[in-house]
Amino acid sequence: MVDAQKIFKIKTKAEFNALTLQIFEHQFKTNSVYKEFCQHLGKNPLNIKNTDEIPFIPIDFFKSKTILSNAKTADIIFTSSGTTGSVTSKHYVSDINLYEESYINAFRHFYGKEEDYCVLALLPSYLERQGSSLIYMVNDLINRSSHPESGFFLKDTDTLIATLKKLEAAKTKTLLIGVSFALLDLVDETELNLKNTIVMETGGMKGRRKEMIREELHDTLKKGFGVSKIHSEYGMTELLSQAYSKGNGIFHCPPWMKVLTRDTEDPLTLQEYGKTGGINVIDLANINSCSFIATQDLGKIYEDDSFEILGRFDHSDIRGCNLLVL
16 A cells, blocks of 8 residues: 655655556556556556556546546546537546645645735636636635635626735735636736736636637736736646646646656657657656546656646647647
8 A cells, every 4th residue: 555645755756756656556456447558558567667667548538437546435526628518537536635735735845835825816717617626726725825815706807907906016925827818808908017926827718719829828918917927837637736837838847746758659658858749647646546647738848857838639629727729
């Protein structure tokens, strides 16, 4: 049995690699879907000696299978967004405390204590449906914030603009987190000059506006909010961890998460640094589901293990917290 508390105590690459192999063995033994997938590839704990050899399940498995690595009942089921009639992903989370530990530890790793911020959320498309892991996370950050102005804003943009100006005048440390189309709608109405606010986009036009490349989106938002950088969050329904970018679209993972790229023509082959490929994610917080996921995103990784997202594979649905299509 793997001690889940070790996940958030990882300090070195050696510790990450050792725990990754332990979790692979645990999930091979306890997750029937993942075990069958590995066996089809001829992989098992006896012939896998390093983390680069571990198989990654296609993310679409979360649409058709129950991905669980224990026999517990799910505390909560997170679901992806999707167009009418489309099949959505379901992430069965058997220990919600692990998700909470993951996003709180990650936020503190990159931004410091959440209670030091006023947290403002502009996530209308997520609030309009049930089962969003992003809403769960942001709602908890709002509740943990010590500021009385923290909260969600659905359609009352006038109040949000007034709140941002009030917080700016008071030099309050503020986080504004929003889906891309809603942030664009906001700067269409006003121009701000924010010196004490982090503006963070979670990606996605969700059919509300024309898709934009990241540079165009960020340039528009920087001008509208009067900030030098736009931050970004990279997460999805199928993951319990998030990576963050503090500008320029370059993301960094918390110590228990790692991104790799696979060859687009040979999905079982991992690529070298700097080459565009399919994004694979190791998320050790997914200990109770599957920690090894081949996403439908395209990107590059760099020698410091940072990465950027360059788009998505053709013919895949655009959803969740995934970033923009080029």
